[in-house]
Amino acid sequence: MRKPLIGLTPIHDTDTHDIKMRPTYLKALKAAGAIPVVMPLDASEDDFRQLAETFDGFLFTGGPDVHPFLFGEETQAHCGNVSYERDQMELSLLPLIMNLGKPVLGICRGIQILNIALGGNIWQDIPSQVKQDFPIAHSQPFRYNLPSHTVTLTEGSLLSKLAKEKTLKVNSMHHQAIKDVAPGLTATAYSPDQMVEGVEMPGYPFFLGVQWHPEYLWEKDEMAFRLFQNFVEACKNN
DSSP, X not given: OOOOEEEEOOEEOTTTOOEEOOHHHHHHHHHTTOEEXXXXXXXXHHHHHHHHHHOSEEEEOOOSBOOGGGXXXXXXXXXXXXXXXXXXXXXXXXXXXXXXXXXXXXXXXXXXXXXXXXXXXXXXXXXXXXXXXXXXXXXXXXXXXXXXXXXXXXXXXXXXXXXXXSEEEEXXXXXXXXXXXXXXXXXXXXXXXXXXXXXXXXXXSXXXXXSSOGGGTTTTOHHHHHXXXXXXXXXXXX
């Protein structure tokens, strides 16, 4: 049986202009039955259109901050480095993917760029912008294959069906997060401090974004592996 081809948006080293990919994403997708392929950062619109038509699904991966101008804000003092090239690549690619109804999965930065592309925005820096009585470790101090906080799942959501329970233990490595959810998206997971940790698009074949990193958890966490399996299965059936 033909394995689905899944395109991954590349990590961009802005100092060297190298593109690269964490092996954790590749291993998780391969274990779930897909062939992962890292996409180019620089391509023409026609090339991106061909890529959208060729691949069976798309994973928007983690990475640097998104440029604040893309969601109508000045740069906050604690905003991190950005890749303008990657921002433009992903914003150009998403409409082409969605016009074809191809499955979409966003992880960490991925959930944020998907939300921005569809008209939402993000907190540029959670610690300095959000007052918290008990600051949750959104950038955890220990290894990423260990969970650091819980998320509560919305009943009836895809995430709740995959988890088969109301809460999950997740890892966390971010200082930005969704602020206002984009039109057409529904928030389906929240951290204890009410940060949006998951979004879905009702009515779309498969559109899911998560703020945590299941690619570091899937080998020991059944829910994390089911997430990748469900994504790959959607890509097969597309």
